[in-house]
Amino acid sequence: METPPTATAIDPEDHPLESAEQLAEELAELVRMGDDADLSQYVEQLEPREAARAVCELSDEDEARLLERLIPQQASALLIDVPEVEAVEAVAALPPETSAAIIQHMPSNKQADLVSALADDEADAILAEMSPTDAIKLQQLVSYDPDTAGGLMQTEVLAFRESSTVAQILQRLRSDAGRFRQLDIQYAYVVARGRKLVGVLRLRDLLLADDSATAGELMIEDPIALDAQTPIAELDEFFDDHAFLGVPVVEAGGRLLGVVTRAAVDEQSQSNAERDYRLAMGVVQEEIRTMPTLKRSRLRLSWLSVNILLNVVAASVIAGFQNTLEQVIALAVFLPIISDMSGCSGNQAVAVSMRELSLGLIEPRELWRVWRKEFTVGILNGLALGILLGAVGWWYAGNPWLGVVVAVALGTNTLVAVLIGSSLPLILKARGVDPALASGPILTTVTDMCGFFLVLGLATVMLEYLV
Structure with a gap:
């Protein structure tokens, strides 16, 4: 039988470029065959970043065995360094008494973050294994909004x-x-x-x-x-x-x-920014590549399947003007430009509204004030962008009327996109929908439909000047 690696088999300082897969293989070998002292010493000598990478590469079974064999203090330190989504899954897979022992050795704010991310039945099972006093304190912490001082504080003070x-x-x-x-x-x-x-x-x-x-x-x-x-x-x-x-x-x-x-506030602010970016990009739940492939695929498809339906709706506008498009094929060149530029303008307005909402500078009921502020910006940017694209259209087709069509379409759609983009986060927030998740697809669909309709509708009206 091959001798398992000893606690001194790997010195991270001597092997700074060792891959996560290699570290995970050696760690898994110790989990399956080594004794508890060797396993504990091996984990202790790893840098936190390397330990987190190795743990994420372990199979679910090996990860559970590792956490059960380490002392609770060491297991808790390990889980603090791994991504939260990985820590939540690891804790949920352990027996409640083991999870409770590990969680109790974490700082109180980390305890609250972890327990609040668990399913209700899993959290209740873990709380039941704690002392009544500790369970009540943790429940009180979890009750605070994570974006408040109460949700970010540590209760351990002198x-x-x-x-x-x-x-x-x-x-x-x-x-x-x-x-x-x-x-x-x-x-x-x-x-x-x-x-x-x-x-x-x-x-x-x-x-x-x-x-x-x-x-x-x-x-x-x-x-x-x-x-x-x-x-x-x-x-x-x-x-x-x-x-x-x-x-x-x-x-x-x-x-x-x-x-x-200060560190806790900075960490939460960064986490919120990363979350908003992730949602805006269509990643509806935190994802890391060590998760099961089918689960990652399912998470992404839940977003992509909705988007394909919205895009079909937007494309149906083009189908309604097929005859116009066939007669003025040059319009096909400008449809994606108008769609993309209007979407960019709308996304800028979305970003400003999201930021002001997070800072408490505006509230959902202030929709009219936001519209008034954005209307002038939309007019100015629409005129500037419309004139530029109109000049390109005239030069490209050698027809000034084509330039007029694309200029009016882009200018009008820019104004529409800015007004919709600025108001969507407020409307969604008022209805309890996460603006970061829903604003992008709705804005894209509406601006695409409006842009396509404006270009093809104006071209149909002016068809005799374009052919």
Whole structure:
């Protein structure tokens, strides 16, 4: 029998270019044949990025065995580094008691992200394996909108009473060093009865003070704090204006709930931007290439099948003007140009509306104000683009009337696209539909239909001047 690789078989620093497949093969070999100590040491020596790549390449069965054989602390650290979609599937495949043990060793904000992404029955089964106190805390975190301070905060904070002495605080830090070492702690917080936040304690001041000094004497009073319902747009602005690594999060009455860090806000903002881009490109669910092929195909087809139907509807307009197109074949050259340029103009308006919605600068009920703002832009851009394409049409066909047709069609369709593109996100948002997912296909279909109709309709009316 071939001897399985030992814990020292691979040193990532000596093999920086080793592929994910190779790492996964060696990891799978240890999962199946090695002992727990070798497996744990092998995972420990891998860089987080390499470990995540290798785990994603494992089969579902090997991935489950790996997580079950590692100690919960190590398994949780591994899952934090892999893409969320992979972590969710891995946790869902494990027995609830194993998943609960792993999740409990994650930071509270990561726990909430993972549990909220699980199916309700899977989440309930895992929560049932936790202690009632931990389960209630996690359920409260999951109840917050992920794009608020409450949804992004960590509940693990250093909190002390005003009467606590420096000696008592340092003793607690030493006794819980293993837990605090995993957290990015820069400040301690001073609380009164009912956990009401009354001050912030800098660790530097704590380390330089006499053992007999109290937290109340050293603290900075009236600290800045944010409400748990503060949206992410305001969090972005706050950290832009303040050079803080984190800020305490409170609920009504000033009760300390946790702390939200600049890193967590930046990560969520980037995640939201990536999500919007993914949806706009038709990837309706997060996808990585280590997922089963049939599942990836099904996810993409769910979007593509809808789009093919919408494109058939748009193309039906061309079928209705087939005779005109046959007589003025030059129109076929300009149909895709008008469709594409109008779509680009509409997508610009969609992007601006999406951004303003995310920042809270507009609300769905402000449709008329948005239209008024976009109308002038649509007119100006429509005139400019129409004149340019009209000149090209005249030069191409040697017929000024063809230039007039394509110029009027593109100018009018640009205005239509801008008005529709600016309003679609607001209308969809008001109806509870994700604007990032639905705006693109609807806009494309409408602008294509309108553009084709304008070009071919105008050409039909002016047919005697074009042939």
